[in-house]
Amino acid sequence: MPVSGISAPHAFAATVSALRAAGCVFAEDEAGLLISEAPGPAALADWVGRRRSGEPLEYILGWTGFDGHRIAVEPGVFVPRRRTRLLVDEAVGLLQGGRFSAPRIVVDLCCGSGAVGAAIARRDPGIELHAADVDPGAVKCARRNVGPVGGRVYEGDLFAALPPGLQGRVRVLAVNAPYVPTDAIRTMPPEARLYESRTALDGGPDGLHFHRRVAAGALEWLSSDAHLLIETSEHQAEGTASVVAAAGLAVRTVHSDELDGTVVIGSAGVGNAGVGAAGPGTSLA
Known part of the structure; x- marks a missing residue:
């Protein structure tokens, strides 16, 4: 037909x-x-x-599927990967399992297309969503995805992009910052290496540059009993966990074989900081 x-x-x-x-x-x-x-x-x-x-299929179509919905993507903007659904799963689990009073503020930092924040908001419409990225193209794209779910998007370098009024009030800080080691970018598939913004890929010599910066500033923005979630690789998980623990957060690492995803979770106000075990159904990365 x-x-x-x-x-x-x-x-x-x-x-x-x-x-x-x-x-x-x-x-x-x-x-x-x-x-x-x-x-x-x-x-x-x-x-x-x-x-x-x-050219990546997603840029040609103008969208990609993520967490059961279409996410608008524009040339140069990081295309959300399937593994990042673990970041969404963990964030939603913490939001729905906690006893947070309103407003339940979620920040999608280094948001790229805004896929993570939009997915969290769709699963838990009661949140107050804020997202930020340093790349103007990503911010423009994120507004297409975050706006329809009631969120706001800001342009700037990490926490400097956020409204000061959010300090000490964020319940979940979800971060998919660049974590590819600089020298490893040349080994990535051409679709990523040649078409996605280097800003969205390059995590510095060991891939942990932005993880250190985020961890160093997180406590200033998190409320008591709040959580920082950082996507990382299985290989880099120990380094990311150490960085988050050194910032004063209690740490556990979650890995999904099904999604091939790894997330380090740092929790504020949960006893002494340190590297903890993963929860049920998960494995340490």
Whole structure:
């Protein structure tokens, strides 16, 4: 049947063939998305050409799927990965398991597209959401995703971007800061290395530059019994946990084999700071 003026069977076979020739591993899935989203044959031809040249599918479509919803993404803005759903899962679990009085303030720091904050707000509509990023392009994109769920987005360097009135009031500080070691960027897939902003990838020599900065300033912004959650890699988890513990927070590390995700959680006002064990159903990274 025709799809956007395109003969679907013929277009699908031709698109799959073109994508396979370009080395796309999931050619069938990508072909289906391109055909269903293209407004017409000319657009489809252009989109296939862009994909064959290596441009990420998400930038061509203008969106990506994350936590069951479409998230708008624009060229250069970090594309949210599936593993980051663990950051959302843990944040929502802490919000719903705690006894926080209103307002329950959540900050999505280094927000990129705003996917994390938007996902948390969709799962828990009662929160007050704030998000921030240093990249103007990311801020513009985040406003498209965070605005519809009632959140606000600010531009600036880490905590300097946030309204001073949030100091000491944040219940959950969710952070997906850049954590790729500088020298490792050259080993990343071309879709990330060539198309995503280096600002969104480069975490300094050991990948922990921003984790140190966030941990150093977190207590000033967290309320009592609040939580800092930082996405990290399994390899870097011990370093991230040590940084967070040194800042005076009680620490545990959560890893999901299913999502291939790792999150370090630092909790304020929970006894003595230190590196703790993961909770039920999780494993230390």
